[in-house]
Amino acid sequence: xxxxxxxxxxxxxxxxxxxxxxxxxxxxxxxxxxxxxxxxxxxxxxxxxxxxxxxxxxxxxxxxxxxxxxxxxxxxxxxxxxxxxxxxxxxxxxxxxxxxxxxxxxxxxxxxxxxxxxxxxxxxxxxxxxxxxxxxxxxxxxxxxxxxxxxxxxxxxxxxxxxxxxxxxxxxxxxxxxxxxxxxxxxxxxxxxxxxxxxxxxxxxxxxxxxxxxxxxxxxxxxxxxxxxxxxxxxxxxxxxxxxxxxxxxxxxxxxxxxxxxxxxxxxxxxxxxxxxxxxxxxxxxxxxxxxxxxxxxxxxxxxxxxxxxxxxxxxxxxxxxxxxxxxxxxxxxxxxxxxxxxxxxxxxxxxxxxxxxxxxxxxxxxxxxxxxxxxxxxxxxxxxxxxxxxxxxxxxxxxxxxxxxxxxxxxxxxxxxxxxxxxxxxxxxxxxxxxxxxxxxxxxxxxxxxxxxxxxxxxxxxxxxxxxxxxxx
Amino acid sequence: xxxxxxxxxxxxxxxxxxxxxxxxxxxxxxxxxxxxxxxxxxxxxxxxxxxxxxxxxxxxxxxxxxxxxxxxxxxxxxxxxxxxxxxxxxxxxxxxxxxxxxxxxxxxxxxxxxxxxxxxxxxxxxxxxxxxxxxxxxxxxxxxxxxxxxxxxxxxxxxxxxxxxxxxxxxxxxxxxxxxxxxxxxxxxxxxxxxxxxxxxxxxxxxxxxxxxxxxxxxxxxxxxxxxxxxxxxxxxxxxxxxxxxxxxxxxxxxxxxxxxxxxxxxxxxxxxxxxxxxxxxxxxxxxxxxxxxxxxxxxxxxxxxxxxxxxxxxxxxxxxxxxxxxxxxxxxxxxxxxxxxxxxxxxxxxxxxxxxxxxxxxxxxxxxxxxxxxxxxxxxxxxxxxxxxxxxxxxxxxxxxxxxxxxxxxxxxxxxxxxxxxxxxxxxxxxxxxxxxxxxxxxxxxxxxxxxxxxxxxxxxxxxxxxxxxxxx
Numbered sequence: 001x002x003x004x005x006x007x008x009x010x011x012x013x014x015x016x017x018x019x020x021x022x023x024x025x026x027x028x029x030x031x032x033x034x035x036x037x038x039x040x041x042x043x044x045x046x047x048x049x050x051x052x053x054x055x056x057x058x059x060x061x062x063x064x065x066x067x068x069x070x071x072x073x074x075x076x077x078x079x080x081x082x083x084x085x086x087x088x089x090x091x092x093x094x095x096x097x098x099x100x101x102x103x104x105x106x107x108x109x110x111x112x113x114x115x116x117x118x119x120x121x122x123x124x125x126x127x128x129x130x131x132x133x134x135x136x137x138x139x140x141x142x143x144x145x146x147x148x149x150x151x152x153x154x155x156x157x158x159x160x161x162x163x164x165x166x167x168x169x170x171x172x173x174x175x176x177x178x179x180x181x182x183x184x185x186x187x188x189x190x191x192x193x194x195x196x197x198x199x200x201x202x203x204x205x206x207x208x209x210x211x212x213x214x215x216x217x218x219x220x221x222x223x224x225x226x227x228x229x230x231x232x233x234x235x236x237x238x239x240x241x242x243x244x245x246x247x248x249x250x251x252x253x254x255x256x257x258x259x260x261x262x263x264x265x266x267x268x269x270x271x272x273x274x275x276x277x278x279x280x281x282x283x284x285x286x287x288x289x290x291x292x293x294x295x296x297x298x299x300x301x302x303x304x305x306x307x308x309x310x311x312x313x314x315x316x317x318x319x320x321x322x323x324x325x326x327x328x329x330x331x332x333x334x335x336x337x338x339x340x341x342x343x344x345x346x347x348x349x350x351x352x353x354x355x356x357x358x359x360x361x362x363x364x365x366x367x368x369x370x371x372x373x374x375x376x377x378x379x380x381x382x383x384x385x386x387x388x389x390x391x392x393x394x395x396x397x398x399x400x401x402x403x404x405x406x407x408x409x410x411x412x413x414x415x416x417x418x419x420x421x422x423x424x425x426x427x428x429x430x431x432x433x434x435x436x437x438x439x440x441x442x443x444x445x446x447x448x449x450x451x452x453x454x455x456x457x458x459x460x461x462x463x464x465x466x467x468x469x470x471x472x473x474x
Numbered sequence: 475x476x477x478x479x480x481x482x483x484x485x486x487x488x489x490x491x492x493x494x495x496x497x498x499x500x501x502x503x504x505x506x507x508x509x510x511x512x513x514x515x516x517x518x519x520x521x522x523x524x525x526x527x528x529x530x531x532x533x534x535x536x537x538x539x540x541x542x543x544x545x546x547x548x549x550x551x552x553x554x555x556x557x558x559x560x561x562x563x564x565x566x567x568x569x570x571x572x573x574x575x576x577x578x579x580x581x582x583x584x585x586x587x588x589x590x591x592x593x594x595x596x597x598x599x600x601x602x603x604x605x606x607x608x609x610x611x612x613x614x615x616x617x618x619x620x621x622x623x624x625x626x627x628x629x630x631x632x633x634x635x636x637x638x639x640x641x642x643x644x645x646x647x648x649x650x651x652x653x654x655x656x657x658x659x660x661x662x663x664x665x666x667x668x669x670x671x672x673x674x675x676x677x678x679x680x681x682x683x684x685x686x687x688x689x690x691x692x693x694x695x696x697x698x699x700x701x702x703x704x705x706x707x708x709x710x711x712x713x714x715x716x717x718x719x720x721x722x723x724x725x726x727x728x729x730x731x732x733x734x735x736x737x738x739x740x741x742x743x744x745x746x747x748x749x750x751x752x753x754x755x756x757x758x759x760x761x762x763x764x765x766x767x768x769x770x771x772x773x774x775x776x777x778x779x780x781x782x783x784x785x786x787x788x789x790x791x792x793x794x795x796x797x798x799x800x801x802x803x804x805x806x807x808x809x810x811x812x813x814x815x816x817x818x819x820x821x822x823x824x825x826x827x828x829x830x831x832x833x834x835x836x837x838x839x840x841x842x843x844x845x846x847x848x849x850x851x852x853x854x855x856x857x858x859x860x861x862x863x864x865x866x867x868x869x870x871x872x873x874x875x876x877x878x879x880x881x882x883x884x885x886x887x888x889x890x891x892x893x894x895x896x897x898x899x900x901x902x903x904x905x906x907x908x909x910x911x912x913x914x915x916x917x918x919x920x921x922x923x924x925x926x927x928x929x930x931x932x933x934x935x936x937x938x939x940x941x942x943x944x945x946x947x948x
Contacts, residue, residue: 054847371529410890425883428519429524430877
């Protein structure tokens, strides 16, 4: 394996979702890549993220398995370790990728210093891709023994379900772990300083999920901060309301910090991480960044998508870099699932005049499949441009919501009107038919009132919003 | 309620899926409709079809519920009866719809004779819509007591699960009931004269489903005909192989017969039912037909789609009737689900030169979500035009396959290439991402070989097929 300096077309620092996408993509196009990794191949997603969490959520659905949490948690680790070993094997045997074990530091001039078991080596190449990822933001709870403070990096190593698990942070990680640990028998208290769970989603999705979590036995404490712990009793004191009693373990899920320490000397860093443009270029020529270390792409699929763009920019630079980047959906694999795509309500309010848009919603409980499958909550909500029916944003809450969303994602990317969606035929009875019902509702609210809708469209489509900015919605 | 002759713009005969779509659609557009029904509002779908079967499939997933089959079957009927009552109430109170209870016979000149509890009445109107549906094809088994022979019209009235249920016919009804009754404790034998289950689907879907059925305890007997029963022992004799022993009940699921008896005097009838064109017109002016009574639309969603076209043709005749009709997907709600859209392999072979097409397949077991959710079988298979990537047909087998299909259905209808699908981003980890993987596979097999693919496209796209017919594939 040639590892001398100068042999490589690119050096990729970090073998997580973003780094692997770039390394594998470049290697497939005939480039020689040095892939530097200090920890395990696969990064957070494979080892301490999506894979173990989704495996835990899946297994915990089975009443027989969840009766034995230690065995279930061991099974989660076995799946995770099997995938990690397979990915390690695949990467190390990929033609064109040289795996360099060690910790990398980037200096100006694309000089990468790797410190590993076998000493220090300096590598350079025409392209350096920063994919150093992120780490859990630290939660300071005075009095809490370090052994009781978990993050996503340690929770999957638990030997058993805690009796009382306090989860601080009601974002995607927090709500998914709340569902999973409630299922396997933990008493779960979910605490957040925000005024709703899943604050990145639409408020109505937060409301539906919160009601479902309560039904599943999760205690939710919003607008609440954990301020201290009593190491003797396990009680957690908060800045308002009663303390949380006898907490065995605290999961800190309060966000991520980009790992910029070893690269900040070479590239411009903003509060969210390494500054990049839409194609992953940093402030330094030939240096790119992808994934959690940037401010823009904090999900595995986002890192993959950005990684693909970097591969194109490096290896196929003659392809014109035109067209809007594709929409990046979000999904949370709770019960019910929550999935959404497009700008959220505050972003829409900045970009569009509210009267240029129409909000549509169909409750799954009112559909025939919702009836047969006993769906009590869940909905498809779509925001579209009036008159034209172009879809701006969509949220789905319900059974396999994340697998219902792609139709709407494609419609957003390809600018397909709800009037076109209305013409397509859904198999009966499916949950996806609720998307057809949303399109029907749009047609009913638009076609009989064309003059009024056209007037509203003409008046507000390019109008200044109440905030005084100029809008373009189509 | 005006029920004198001459008051109505249209008479709809039959209040099943197709008839209700037309009646409700016309009423919503201000037309006055007489809706004639001899049985229950909602037709087969609500009363003896999709609704009770999907409810049974849903409830039988729950290990606690399936331990008590009598209670479970009663719960299925309760849901069904609740929906039927609600639909009856909705229809009878809809402004513009007059429900006429009785049996209708259609004579030339759009004369509808209704024979009901309160005598005989003759109605006429500018439009008559035949929506008389279908009935189960009769299965003759000499020696079988009538009480042991079930159809979809009687199986949901069972008080308990049969000990040994023989299902004759391995189409959609047969395989769904096999899954449901195997779950609630029946020994199930599935018999068909065909050489595979689900003969309308792609052969690879049939194979995956058959393997799953066997795993679920269903005994499958293909290329087999039931020829007689021994009323004493309950044994069923077949035309080959061992008899089926001690069969309590036989479900006949061998297809449907269109209910043309009361309308055949007025319209042209072909072997599959009332002859119609793409807009539902029969051979008689002003007479239309929709749903199971026609040869073309034998599923609830197909009847709905055709019903909408009839509404447009009757009430909005100035809208130009252009554009291809939308694709009609199919779905079977077994474990795993099977869903498909587009022409089947034999139809494709008639219409396209095989070398103009490319077949792509991604197994769900090889995806990350397949790993976390332990999916052992299931796949996304797409047939596309070479070079352009236009999707011709697709099959999905796996968890909620029917809800994964709409992305591909829309792509077929809107002629969206796999190269476009490849650009969209799927949330991670979803089953829908397998569709993205199919698109990736197409790109990998096409983009590096553009000259060869362009040559193949040019040579075969308009070529005569081996069968000597001229083809158009794009």
